[in-house]
Every structure is written in C-alpha cells, then in structure tokens.
Amino acid sequence: MKSQIVTFLIKCPDQKGLVAKITNFFYDKGFNIVSCQQYVNAIEDTYFMRVRLNADGTDISKVSLEKSFLELATPLDFDWSVNYGDKKQNVAIMVSHTSHNLYDLLERSKEGRLDCNVKVILSNHDKLRPIAKMFNIPFHYLPVTKDGKEVQEKQVMDVLDANEIDLVVMARYMQILSSNFINRYPERIINIHHSFLPAFQGANPYKKAYERGVKLIGATAHYATLDLDEGPIIEQDVKPVTHESTPTTLKIIGADIEKLVLARAVKCHLNYQIIVSGNRAIVFPEAGE
Template sequence: MKSQIVTFLIKCPDQKGLVAKITSFFYKKGFNILSCQQYVNSVEDMYFMRIRLNAEGTNISKEQLEESFLELAKPLQFKWSVNYGDEKKNVAIMVSHTSHNLYDLLERSNEGRLNCNVKMVISNHNKLRHIAEMFNVPYYHLPVTKETKSEQEEQVKQLLDANEIDLVVMARYMQILSSDFINYYKDRIINIHHSFLPAFQGANPYKRAYERGVKLIGATAHYATEDLDEGPIIEQDVKPVTHESTTQTLKRIGADIEKLVLARAVKCHLNNQIIVSGNRAIVFPESGE
C-alpha cells in the first residue's frame, strides 16, 4: 500500500466489544493506530468512530483491506468510509457576486492550508473571474434564470462529474439549488450563511439586524439539504457587537467570520473529520495530524 496514513469513519448501532473488534482487526493486519476517536449517542443508541492508521510495513493492498474490512462490517451493521492519505479531494467553488470567501479559500489552497485540488470556480455572473485567474483556476460563467434553471444545473453537473469533483463549496452562491441537484451530491455540498437566519432572511439582512440592534454577529457552515439553510451544521462562530456598530461595520465583521467558519468547515470535510447522522454532523477534532 503506497499510502501510509489511512482514515476510517464508522457509524453503527452501539454494542459491546466494538473497540476491541475494530482495533484487533487493524492490529492483525499490521497497522499502527495513530488515533482513535469515539462518540456514543445514547439517545439514538448509535456509535461513531474515527480511526487513523499508519500502514507503513503492511503488505496489504487497498482492495484487500476494504474487502477484508467488509467481512467485519456487515454483521456489525457498519456504515463506513475510508480515505487514503495520498488521495487529495477535488473541489469546486460556486460563487455569485461576493468575493471574500472565494479569495480566502483559493489563498488557503494555494498555500497548502487546505489539502485539496481546487479544480474550478463556477458562477452565474462574470464579476469574480479575475480572482480565479489570479490563482490559475478555471472559471466557468453559467448564467441562470428561472426559465433556464434546470438546464444550467445540468451544465454544472456535467462539469462536476467530468472533473470528478468530491466537494462543492457554495461560497455565497446566491441561487437556490434544486432538490435533485442537492441529493445527487448528498453530504458533498457545503454552504455558508450569516447566523441571522431565519430572523433576517432575504435582502439586506445586516441593515435589518442593525435596525433591531443585534448584539451578536455570526456565521454558520452546513451541508446543503432540500430544507433551505437547515442542513447538518459543521461550524459556527459569533462575535459580540455594540450599539455603535454601523451597517457597514456589521457587514465587515460578518465577512471576516464567514471566511473563518467556511474555511474550518471545508478543512474538516477534507480531513475526513465528519460523520453525518440524520440532520446532525458529528465533527471530530483534529488529533495531531
């Protein structure tokens, strides 16, 4: 096996002996366990594990490992995935008019702070092409109207599939995706929005937040689902503000928080730290990697 670091994500009904069975399996295959993170949801009686392994010195292929693990997984009702450290995920970023999230993600990727290949930027406007060109990332301008929505989404799908995209990041893409599109990329679309929702939906949320005298500004990153802005939450953050804050101040603070929250959410996905369970995201902390 070329890859030295292997990460398994496991979800199953809670039962006795899980840790012993899983760790014994990898020990017998010659793996060294680097970290083993667990969580038990006692309400739903579900068990979650993220286990990172060093494969150095093993003589097993990826195919053999997965086939052998499947024999353990079936009787224990595992839902599982595996990632090998030599596999970078391919990412597409979707944007409309706002540049701060796009620029931040491209800069982090370019500096190696996000372990991925940003394969493209897709937008319904041409306004942000220059940012993609700064980082030598292909930019696709695909305009959309109510009448052309299904055709435009089909174009997007074709682009994503042709480039084997693993993750779609909606970095302020101001279009509502269809349920067909979202379900086609289930748990592979991350969206960012301000944390005023649902109180201040629609246009000019910062103006209305200012008028109400809010005391906290925040942002939420979540997986996109059919229920608009109600998918499993990955990351959130807030910052206190005062009555002296203007609408422009709120916008600036909000943009800064959005960048950090979105980047952290994307990083967690790329690092295989997340297991989705129903409408919740179980997010394991980094464990020294």
C-alpha cells in the same frame, strides 16, 4: 499497501466490545493506530469512531482490507467508509457577487493550508472572473435566465462531472439549488451563510439585524440538503457586537467570521473528520494531523 495514513469512519449501534474488536482487527492486519477518536450518543444509542492508521509495513491490498473489514462490519451493523489519503480531493467553488470567501479559500489552497485541488470556479455572474485569473483557476460564467434555471444547472453539473469534482463549496452562491442537483452530490456540497437564519432572510440581513439591535452576529457552514439552509451543521462561530455597530461594520465583521467558518468546515471535510447522522454532523477534532 504503500506508506500512508488510512482513515476509517464508523457509525453503528452502541454495544459492548466495539473498541476491542475494531482495534484488534487493525492490529491483526499489521496497522499501527495513529489516533482513535470516539463518541457515543447515549440518547440515540449510537457509536461513532474515527480511526487513523499508519500503513507502513502492511502488505494487504485495498480490496482485501475492505473485504476483510466487511466481515467484521456486517454483523455489527456498521455504516462505514475509508479514505486512503493517496489523492487530493478536487474542489469546485461556486460564487455570485461577493469575493471574500473565494479569495480566502483560494489563498489557503495555494499556501497548502487546504489539502485540495481547486479545479474550477463557477458563477452566475461574470464579476469575479479577475480573481480566478489571478489564481490561474478556470472560470465558468453560467448565467441564470428567467426560464433557464434547469438548463443552467445542467451546465454546472456537466462542468463538475467533467472535472471529477469531489466537493462543491457554495462560497456565497446566491441561487437555490434544485433537488436534482443536491441529490446528485449528497454530503458533498458545503454552504455558508450568516447565522441570523431563519430570521432576517433575504436581502440586507445586516441592516435588518442593525434595526433589531442584535448583540451577536456569526456564520454557519453546513451541508446542503433539500431543506433550505437547514442541513447538517459543520461549523459555526459568533462575535459579540454593540449598539455602536453600524450595518456596514456588522457586514465587515460578518464577512470575517464567514471566511473562518467556511475554511474550517471545508478543512474538516477534506480531512475526513465528519460523520453525518440524520441531520447532525459529528465533527471530530484534528488529532495531531
């Protein structure tokens, strides 16, 4: 195996000796453990681990490694996955009208702060095409007609599949995705929205927040699931506001928080830091990478 960092994510019932069994396995295979992060959910009696390995000096193939690890994993009831860090993930960004999240993600990707290839931008409106042109990213305008939502989603999925997309980012894409769409990309669609939900749904949430005199505003990034805006939460942030804030200033502050929250969520996914357990996302912090 070439020099690279290999990352294993492991979830299993909590039991004695897990750390020793797992770390000894990798030691025996010639790996150097760069970092080992653990979390035990005592309520659900579940163990989680993220372990990063330096493959320098090992001569085991990917197939042999996974076959050998399966022999350890099966009797211990592991739910596990492995990433070899040998290719950047392909990302698609879906947008409607607002541009702040799109600009931010494209800038971070261009500067190397997000380790990915933004392959395509898709929108149900043509408004943000100039931004795609500015960053030299293909833009697909796929409008939703009155009776053509199913057709439009098929067009979107065709574009995603043609570009071998690994992650879909809904950067304020203001359409509800069908169950067929979501089930096609499980735990591979990240959505961003204001943190007022389930309150202040629909249009003008910041006006509604102003009218209620809210004292905190924020944003939530989560995986999209069949339950609208209720998928596993990856990242959140809030900022205090006062009675002096207007609907306009609330919207500006909210947009700034959205950019940071969405970028952090996308980075965590790209860095292989997340294990989904039920409707919860276990998000391990960066470990020096």
